[in-house]
Amino acid sequence: MSLEITLFVIFALAAAVSAVMVVTRSNPVIAALFLVVNFGSLAGLFLTLHAQFIAVTEIIVYAGAIMVLFLFVIMLIKPENEQKFLAVNKKIKLTAVFLAALILVQIAYIILFANPSARLNPDLNASVQAGTIESIGTLIFTKYILPFEAAGYLLLAATIGALVLAKKKFE
Amino acid sequence: MTIPIEYYLILSGFMFLTGVVGVLTRRNAIVVFMSIELMLNSADLTFVAFSSYLGNSIGQVFVFFVMTVAAAEAAVGLAIIIAVFRNKKTVNIDEINILKW
């Protein structure tokens, strides 16, 4: 087994297991911890895809900022634990899981039926080049400058909105 | 590039559906939010996989924008949760059902 396949298997298993854990743990802090693990393994998967910049940004933005915010809110409001995943509404939840599994099978069938690998001819050099910060930066600041500015405005609006919403009394 | 892209796509589908199940079954608003992040991330994985196999950065630029939107969404969403919690003393979405207070 080559190094690439080994890394893929490890990270993919970690991502899948931690995703399930996020949904099934009754304690929100533990769920948040598993979500961080999930982001970490996703960053590893991005590295196997040669997307260095996105892998590092994933850690900085998601694990380093967004999840800390989540933990901060969880600790501030201390929500009581929910009951165990299957303790209440067992039938409805099992139905949801069953339906999700059914859709997954459908998606997997469609993906395998469409057979994208036959139409792609991946090129290692092009893929490494696509993941560098230079090529992403060039695209962001030339072709996609308008969406970039729009994203900036979106963040500004979100900051103001969050301030207004979370403030105790707004005079 | 020895791994077929299908594996990445199926993993992404699995994570997305896990997120969907989380949104549908969990009652804690914060966990529902986390499940949404999970779904966004599975979409990111698909984008990056295709971008890498096509050898073109546009997918990764798009992931960058998804991250911006996710950050904005998390900030506003958590602010809403705090505001709701201040009024109702709960974040259980079954009890937040009167659309006013």
Next chain:
Amino acid sequence: MGILELAIITIVKILIVLTLVLLTVAYLVYFERKISAWIQNRIGPNRVGYLGLLQPFADVLKLLLKEDIVPTVSNHPLHALAPMIALFVAFSTYAVIPMGPTITLFGWQIPLAVADINMGILYVLAITSLGVYAITFAGWSSGSKYSLLGGIRSSAQMISYEISMGFSVGGVVLLASSLRPIAIVEAQSGLMWNAFIQPIGFITFLVAAFAETNRLPFDLPEAEPELVGGYHTEYSSMKFAAFFLAEYANMIISSALIVTLYLGGWQIPFIERLNLPVGLTVALQVGAFCFKLAVLLFFFIWVRWSIPRFRYDQLMSLGWKVMFPLSLLNIIWVAILIMVFKI
């Protein structure tokens, strides 16, 4: 260089760096006690060995032999996980810090950093941004109100100061037009040190480094008079020692980062004019790196024993209303330097 040779060289480098860091941490604690004693007109440790030089080993032995007490109400797995995260974050950041120029040994080109990756600075930012989890989880899992308060304080403090830290690094990256630490050091040849070119960025980074390492005057997460011990109130024995170790290791990594980003790294200005032999030059340059590191570590200790602690609201308003705008100003300054003065 084949993959096997690369692996062997890397493992040797990792072992050397790890040993050096652990030894430095041990003696940093000793020097902290000695310097604090000097500042407060005391004698400090002087019983174990000559001038108390064996004191660190006595401390380690004492901590190892203590009973490990875990509170009943704590969340046990997380309680054990938190110090591990702290140590992981503290040690994995050393991977990209260059301690000297690339040397040629046995016909191999060996950069004097464990990993010479071209996203080095972003890697450091990513790993340090994970450091907040150690403190937050430690605070939450202990099941004690003091710990929880320390954890909440630290999560707010560390995200706030990470922003000004990131923006100050932005100025450095703009000037060097690279994210590789070695390239950043090489861009600061002569007296073009970033500390002189962009003093505002240097100051904001320094302040943010103090806040990120939870050192006085920003040690709110563990403020003893108000929170007993903050996030590590409920820790004892080696778990406490792990936090202690991580704090000092973080101090070293912050100093090493400041040296790399702002003080010219291993470079000695104009050493190439002396025409020294190559081996001597490299040795002097590594020595220069260690000297700069030592000066900064002394500065960290000096500040701790001279300045009182900030109040929490003062800390927040300093972070958001002073440091963040200043770091933005620094980016504008660097942009002016590049566009107008063509540096």
